[in-house]
Structure formats: structure tokens, C-alpha cells
Amino acid sequence: QAKLQQSFYVEYQTGLDEQHMRRLQIIESLKNAVEEKELHLVLQPKINCQTGSVVGAEVLLRWQSETLGFVGPDEFIPLAEQSGAITELTEWVCRESSKLLHQWHEQGRALKLSINLSAVDLLSDALPLLFEQLIKDFPDLPKLLVLEVTESAVMKDPEKAIARLETLKRIGFSISIDDYGTGHSSLAQLRRLPVEELKVDRAFVQHLSEDSMDKSIVRSTIQLAHELGLHVVAEGVEDEASWKVLQALQCDELQGYFFSKPLPISDFADYLNNHDVN
């Protein structure tokens, strides 16, 4: 018995060490990911729920590390937040997104992009300074760039986060609450935030056509959000039946694998050529 326990303990220890090692390796490799050009963006189309046409895209980060291979954002983003590397990553995302929007604008394409901001980004002073620079080069940027923040990011330091969001809104950016429904705030509380858009978490959307409870939740969320003057996006639309339900519920915009997975930039350009765009 004692021996068994001991070998279990040793294995348990080794498991922990491996996890710990991987985390350290990720943090270390992230330090020069931008410099080594290991990052790229993928774009997931955002769709007008009523017409089905493309209105823009969400920008998502991908990392192909030379030493670690492909590492998903769910794994590296939290570590980047802990280590502080997130600031450089987000700056890179902002610059690249601004370049893309500028290009499209010059081609006469009225598309929007949404980017994800972490709690660290929201509270740091680096971001407003960067936006100031980017706006000098491209004054229409705030009209075209939507900033997604989760409610948990805001709740880390609500006072400071709300002040920052108000500044960003004053500059002209629109703010979206991401993963809505997974946190603990009510819509009434969130209404005090300077936000224009609500993204209903995919947990409520994925099984919408079979689950009457989910349907009730999404219906009442959309109704109340509209009464409060908010625009509603549903993410995780995986089949046509869910789209039809969301259409009947008067949802504004959609994202999900039914329309498209996140695409490399050149594939997104092809997608635009093959679909209606507003």
C-alpha cells in the first residue's frame, strides 16, 4: 500500500513538473514570438443575421512556435497575461488589424473588425497611446474597430476599467461584451458599462435548435438587450436550424462554423469574393 502510494506520488509529481515545464517553455518562447514572426491572424466572418451577408470579422491570434509547434490561444493567452507578454501581442494585433482595415477602406470595402482585449490590456496605458498613433495614420480606425472585452476582465478592477472604456468610447471605438452569460453580472449591471454590443456565449447557442431552455435564455437576452439599446451577436452558430431560430428571435449578427471557421487572411479575401458583403 505504502509503495503504491509512493509510486502514485512520484507520478503525480512528474505530471506536475511536466505541466510546469511546458508553462515555463511557453512563457519563454512567447518573449520573441513577435520578433520571430511566429504569429499570424485568422479572421472569422461576422454575418448579418437577417440577410446572411458578411459585415466584418473577428480577429483571432494564432501562434506557430519554432520550438513548441502550434500552441492554441486558450493555452498561451492566459500565460501571456500572467507574464506581461500580452501587451506586445495585443499591440501587434492592433497594428495588423489597423493595416487591414486601412487597405479595405482604400479598396472601398466597408468591413469592420473586432479584436479581443484582455484585462491587462484594458488597464495598461500602452493601448491608448498606440491607438493615438494608429489614428494619426488612419482617422477612420475607431469607426471600424470593435473592442471585445469579457465581463470578468472588467470586474478585475471595475472602476479603472469603466473609466478606460469610457475614454475609448469617447475616441469613437465601440465596445462589445464577449462571452455574455458565462459570468455573474446581470444585464442590468452590464448596462452601466459604456458598451454597444453583447456577444451571447456559444454555450447557449450551440444547441439552440434542440434545447428549449437555451432558446428561452437567448430569447430573453436578445429582448432585454434590445430594450437597453444594445446590438446582439450570437457566436457558435453551427447549423442552419440555429440560424433560423436566431433570425426569428431578431438577433443582429452571427458567427460560427456554419458560416465559416476562422480563416487565414488570403482565404478570407476569397470568402468575400464568393459571398454577399454589405
Ligand code: C2E
Ligand atoms: P473568443 O474570443 O470567445 O473567440 C471565439 C472562439 O470560438 C475562437 O476560438 C473560435 O475559433 C471559436 N469558434 C468560432 N465559431 C465556433 C463554432 O461555431 N463552434 C465552436 N465550437 N467554436 C467556435 P480560438 O480562436 O481558439 O480562441 C479561443 C479564445 O482565445 C478566444 O475566445 C479568446 O478568448 C482568446 N483569443 C484568441 N485570440 C486572441 C487575441 O488576439 N487576444 C486575446 N486577448 N485573446 C484572444
Ligand code: CA
Ligand atoms: Ca529566437
Ligand code: CA
Ligand atoms: Ca471574442
Ligand code: CA
Ligand atoms: Ca466569445
